[in-house]
Amino acid sequence: MHSVTPLRPVAGEGPSSTQPSRSDGRGRSWRIVTLFTLLGLVGWLVLTVGVVWFARDLDQWTIARVPAGYWWAAQGAIGGYILIIVIYCGLMEWLEARQSGAEPDDVAAAASSASPPAGQELHRHG
């Protein structure tokens, strides 16, 4: 039951690390998840810092007669944030659909066959 857990994690191990008892596919999918997350965070950071830092420089243009620096901070950035979340949702749904599609059975079977008994064990303990 606890065969999955005795691994001592190495200090400083990155988020993309996997456990040996995990199948390779599971580890790879977590790496893809962290990649998507990282891309989303980069988009979020660039948008936020850019809008704040270059507001004066953007002001040489106008959007709908509003100075562009103001428009981006008041409306554009919010639209960008929604876009980031929607794209992330889409990517994750695609990933999960592909994952459950890779296993021929329906999801219930996929869950019971793929998920190690650690879940049930935990349930009993806690």
Next chain:
Amino acid sequence: MADGPVAPSDETRVFTRELNRRYSLYTAGALLFIAALALLERKGWPRSWIGGTFLIATVVVYAAIGLLSRTTDESEYYVAGRRVPAIFNGMATAADWMSAASFIGTAGVLYLQGFSGLAYILGWTGGYCLVALLLAPYLRRTGFYTIPEFIGARYGGRAPRLVAVSAAVLVSFVYVVVQIYGVGLITSHLTGFSFEIGIFVGLGGVLVCSFLGGMRAVTWTQVAQYIILIIAYLTPVVWLSLNQTGSPFPLFTYGKQMEQVTLREQRLIDDPAEQAVRRHLEVRAADAQRKSQDVRQAMADDAETLAAHARALRAADAPLAKVQQAERRLATRPQTEADASAAYQMVQEDAQRRSQPLAGMAPMALPHAVGDPQGNPAQQEKYGSAKRNFLALVICLMLGTAAMPHILTRYYTTPSVFEARRSVAWSLFFIALLYMAAPALAVMVKYEVFTHLVGTPFDHLPGWIHRWSKLDPTLVSVEDINGDGLLQLAELHLGTDVIVLAAPEIGGLPLVVTYLVAAGGLAAALSTADGLLLTISNSLSYDLYYGMINPRAPALRRVMLSKFLVLVAALLAAFMASMRFADILQFVTAAFSLAAAAFFPALVLGIFWRGATRIGATAGMLSGLAVCGGYMVFNLPLLRRFFDVQTPLAECTWWGIDAVAAGVFGVPAGALVLVMVSWVTPSPGPRQLAALDLIRDAAADDGRCDLR
């Protein structure tokens, strides 16, 4: 479950259809109710009746939803039975999120501070990216009830959970006090009751919901409250846009009004009458400064002047009202030296600020307007500091968003991980509806004030000025400083919290819109207060009592204790709010800083880094809180006085960052300590790592592998 984990189940679909039907009916009913009141206003109903009807009707509806959803079932009480579809959870989150500060504060800040106010709009929307990417799906996958429970399971042991409980209670309590202040302000505006009575009337509405039905009642009330608050916010914006530009789409027309406002700003700066008022104010500021240098002498002089003035009025047989006013001023003058000194200082600060161009308001559109990148070194330094502070505030609000326990628990209530992720997108969409409209509202109100109000003769001032200045002179006050009988911009003081509430009257809209806006503000304050009170009581009853003190307590007793604690927390918060702290945005920002510093590193590193350990997380949370709280103690004037800090203010700031944005120091400090301590302490145990695997495991998404 043939649809797989990435589609809503049949059950959810049927439930969504039923909810759509019910809330469509509700919305239609609300619109009919507003139309009926508009008709009655035409028929000549007095204003107090309209205000009272709005207050009573909305609170009764919320209470009725709360009563209908009453429950003692544990899963229903803590997470609304995990049946809330993505779109409705989005609406509930939006109502939970948009507090009194968002509703009545943001447009006001944009009005007074121009571009700087956009920090709140950016910060309170961008944070949802962090929620969606880093937290919501993972939290939902665990199937827990509270945030401290998650921290307890990931790190094990008692200490992390205990720290999390304390932090959740601290943050939520600071925030709930602000909400109840908002409730009091709006209720007294709606009904004319005093502020203190207003607090307790509004509190009744909060309590019925969270008291009887926990999360289930709160969720369904919040959806109803969101519908009211968004109608209430958009109605005046659209109406003002129609009046001013002839188009019902304020988002596309406010640019035109902004051009007008910017032109008027320049004309007001050059106007000779404005300049005369500003010179008067400069003299007043200098006078107050002189007085505060020799307080004792100034007090004696003041007493003599006031007494002589009253005597002269009596001798000249002036109208009784004037004599009484003079005598009242003599009687209520500050009696102790400390009071007098504080009063002089306040007069000086106020006069100094208002003697600046545009009465101390920032220009509407110019980013980081206090400095100039092309100016002299001092101006360049000011520009850089404004930019740094803006970014710090934005980041701090975003990290705080992704750490507010009452928001994060909302994502436990969806049927699946897939719905939780989608519901973040819906939340941000519903929130954006209001935040995108706020700049338009601010610009249009400013246009009204600049073009219609400024220059009005004093005996023709609109009624709202009198009513508001009587209710609270710190919110609205006018004074004919240069004695020309006309209102100049520098003679008008409008507080942040009044811009939205008074917007319909400033724009000359019917009375019913005024009260609709107030009802919307009430909905915003009540919905947030509901969520916060529930978080406080659940942390205490579920995590502290059941999780640590008495793990054998039966479910019913846990729920009952939680209900009792809601009551206690609400009364305590009402007591704090009745002491009336000014400037609600400051307090809100402080709450966000604290939340970010306490939770963000522990939650995110707990999910994304296997090496985070129990001791590391505890130390990280504590040091984040300590750095953040310490920075506030050394830099916030109120806390400096309370703790008697002697170090000069200039030596306490780091890079000139404002005290309320202390979260930008707290979060990195907490994260750094967490990582360093985790490196030197024993690694997480097998159960914690198994828990982490499950949190990350997408195959567990149908909810059957809940950790509980």
